[in-house]
Amino acid sequence: MLRYLKIRSPCIIGLILASLFIVFVLHHNLTTELSVRNSVAIIPNKSLESTSLLSSPRELLLLYEQEYSCIESTSFRPTFHNRHLILKINLTAITTEHFDYLKNSSTKTTSALKITCLQSSKNRNTFRSICDIFLTFQIKIFNSQKVQLTLLSNSTSCSVLLTNISDLILINVHQMFSIDDIFRFTHQWTDTNNKTELFWHSWPPTTATCLKSLPCSSTNILTHSTSKELFLTEQNTVSYWLDLQYQVFINQRLSNERKKSVNNRNFVPYEISKNPRVCSSEFQNWVLNYQKWHENITLNINNDSMTFGEQRNRIIELDVRFLIYEKHTSGLSDRIIHLISTYLVALLTKRLFIFDKNWPEFTEIMQSSLNYDQQSIIPWIEQLDLLNKNLTQNDRNYLTSKTEWFSSDRLLKDYDYDKLFPERILTFKGHTGGVIQTIHSNLSIYRKFLTVDLQMNTNNIFGCLYHSLFTYKLSELINRAPLSSSDLPVGHSSQLILQILLAPIFFPIGVQVRAGDETMNEQNIDQPNPEHIIGKYQNFLACIQQINMVNEKLVDKTIRTPIVFLLSDSYEIRRAALKLKPLSLECYKLSEKECQLNYYDLHVLASPNPVFHVSNDTNRVLAFKLGMFDIFLFSLCEQHLISTESSFGRFPVFASLKQRNIYSLGLHEVKSCKNDGLPLSVVGGQWSGI
Structure with missing residues (x-):
């Protein structure tokens, strides 16, 4: 008899709790009203009843994070992209979900798991088995509390390419399918008669309904997606997630008076690129x-x-x-x-x-x-x-x-x-x-x-x-700017930096100071005299102040506060700047009359954490991910001052599509920034080019 899989995980409980909060959603001009369905157990023949309950932006962000956490910890995750079928199996999750069975199998040293792939099409109602996959595992039990599975062998009734990396097994079915094909999967331990329907969480939400109700992402039917479809889905979902981030910011950080005039966040570059006046x-x-x-x-x-x-x-x-x-x-x-x-x-x-x-x-x-x-x-x-x-x-x-x-x-x-x-x-x-x-x-x-x-x-x-x-991808943005990140004693969390750069009340100038690879690993630096450290980069400070003077009429007209988003490989520079001139948001909880910031003061926004080089660091994958997030943040700035001897700041300036001239300085170069900067055509031919 076919039974439904019971997931031993806090995911469903978390989703149920998250959907119980009742408040009103503030809307961005790119989104529609968001309603959240009641979360229920993952049973396919039981519909998810929609409710009229609305969750706050913060609770919706939490729902996204919990859903993504479930996906990361699920035992089975198939994909059907570009006519190729790939199965991803997480052994750690299997030991959790099947702990009782594996523990009761302690008298055996091995056990085999059978996964059956069932194929149908959008025009048919019946499924047929097209592949049986047998995975034989060695079972080790530690103190009756922990189970470890090690893949010993495999056999299949169809041609596959199997890769075992750590606790992940990737199975690439060696066949091209029709875009109209759909799939289901069952699995069972071969020494039992308990055949189980497999479910998984699709990510990101692929329909407008799922944008409004994340629990609907649980499914047992796999359909086809092209790269282009995945690309557009990611963009739509990220746009909504950014809307929520901005709504959390204005709800928590701004006075009621300011909230009235800043309902809509800034567009991010990929949204700007859709405008035919920008990209023809x-x-x-x-x-x-x-x-x-x-x-x-x-x-x-x-x-x-x-x-x-x-x-x-x-x-x-x-x-x-x-x-x-x-x-x-x-x-x-x-x-x-x-x-x-x-x-x-x-x-x-x-x-x-x-x-x-x-x-x-x-x-x-x-x-x-x-x-x-x-x-x-x-x-x-x-x-x-x-x-x-x-x-x-x-x-x-x-x-x-x-x-x-x-x-x-x-x-x-x-x-x-x-x-x-x-x-x-x-x-x-x-x-x-x-x-x-x-x-x-x-x-x-x-x-x-x-x-x-x-x-x-x-x-x-x-x-x-x-x-x-x-x-x-939304998954990476969630990893880099989680809701759990809080205010730091010195500096700003990644989530807060993102939220501030989305806010139209600021005019962010992105400043990149390339101090050298040797400065990347500085940590726990004693800074008794941050003024001395900042003084070594006085040319950049003077340039920023001159840029503010050039922008005075523009910023006054738009009633935006100029701030500096400081990006540097030097941990020392950022820490010193944050000690002397940090951007504080306390003032913005007051009325505009009560909050009068000095226009010519530097208001520095920066992360206090060390950075790593993608080619030289021992953890190059983490270095790459952190670097890509910094590039994304830097591209959100309205104007840019970059180091001439570096491409790290140059690339996001061109990707930002702000189409403004760039200011560029050498590390010890002294020159006036009272002009309009350099055209992109000139900067694009400097250093390693664009």
Whole structure:
């Protein structure tokens, strides 16, 4: 008899408690009213009854975090993306959910788990079994309190690729399915007759209903999603989550008088990019057509039933050319600047864009609008020499290839990519950018197309490219800015920084001070004289004050308080600035008459925590994630002062789509900032370029 899975987890209890709070929701202009359903046990044939109860923004954020926590700790999580079916099994969660069974099996040293995959389609009501997966585990019990499972062997009735990493098992079913297919799954321990229906939490919410009622994300039916669909879902969900963050801020931090005039938060860059006055309709249609072509080609050449030889024949028949991006060992921003430059070449030359297979942490936190996974699209690339072995280079079936390295010459050189690189398979390596050179140079053969046909310019091209390809995942934002983060004795929590940068009552100037890699690991520094430390960077302080003077009329007109979001690799600089000139929000709980801040004072917003280098630190994945969050925050600023000898500040300025001139200083350079700064076309050709 088929029974439903009982999850041994506090997730459901947390969701029930979170949905009981009754208050009113304040609305952002991008969202609709949010209603939360009563949470119930995960039983598929029992509907989730909607209620008219409304939860506060804070409780809704808590609901998101609890839901995501459930997803992270669930034992079974399947995905059906781009016609590929992948099963993710968490052994730690299995030992928790099946503790009683495993404990009672203490007389045995092994046990086998059978997972059955059932397939149907949107046009059929019946499911049929297409694959049985048997996983045999070694069972170890410690003091009757803890169970450990170790995978010993596996067998399947279908072709799969199984990977066991720590306590995670990934099963990639080696077959391409129809986009109309749907799946269910059952599992049972082979020494029992207790077959159990498997449930999981989908993430992020994929429908408008689920945006309004997170508990509905529990499901036992798996449907198809393309990369583009996942991309748009992430953006819609993140926008709503940002709305909630901003509502929490104005509810907790602002006086009632101020709340009346600041209902709507600032737009973030990917929202700005949807405006055709920023990223032209011609550009957006061009990218959309490429995305459709990319999706169609990947489906045509990426059939798991084909041999490598058959795939080669299809590639030649369709005349498909490839452009593979490979990251450099340099810093985070250099990698992404090279990435977007490579993406632009793929668009201009209509090559199939393929991502670096050795950068999984990037795809973990960033959702792409393209299916560019190297392993699934061109798995034969590692055997290219074998495919070409018995062919001459003049043979039609010979797959030509070339790897090109780009350095600082990319900033000055004009390329005709089709003429210079006739090879079918190109791999681009490098650490510099060529986007601005491609659109700005008078000798660029692509300039007329980009500027006249697509109506783009040096101010918007990079940001529009970036936001057409990548978007930040909600899961990573929740990890970086959790609701539990509280006010710190010195500095500001990541959540508070995010909320302040979303608030239109401020005019944030992003300031990046690049002090050097050696300053990144400074901790517990005794700072008896922070004035002396800040004095070493007096050139940046003077520049900020001069920028405020230049902006005085603009800021007065919009009634916004200028603040400084300080980004620096130096722990020492940020700590000293926070001790001397921290932004305090206490004043904003008072009326505007009672709260009169000195316009020319520095109000510093910054994190007091050390930062890490993505190439040099022992925990490079964490360094990457923290760096991407800093880049996201920096892109929310209205204006920017960056270090000339660094790309870390330059990249988010171009991605911000604020389209304002940039102020740039060397570490010890002294110059006036009373002018209007440098055009993006100039800054885009400095250092490692854009």
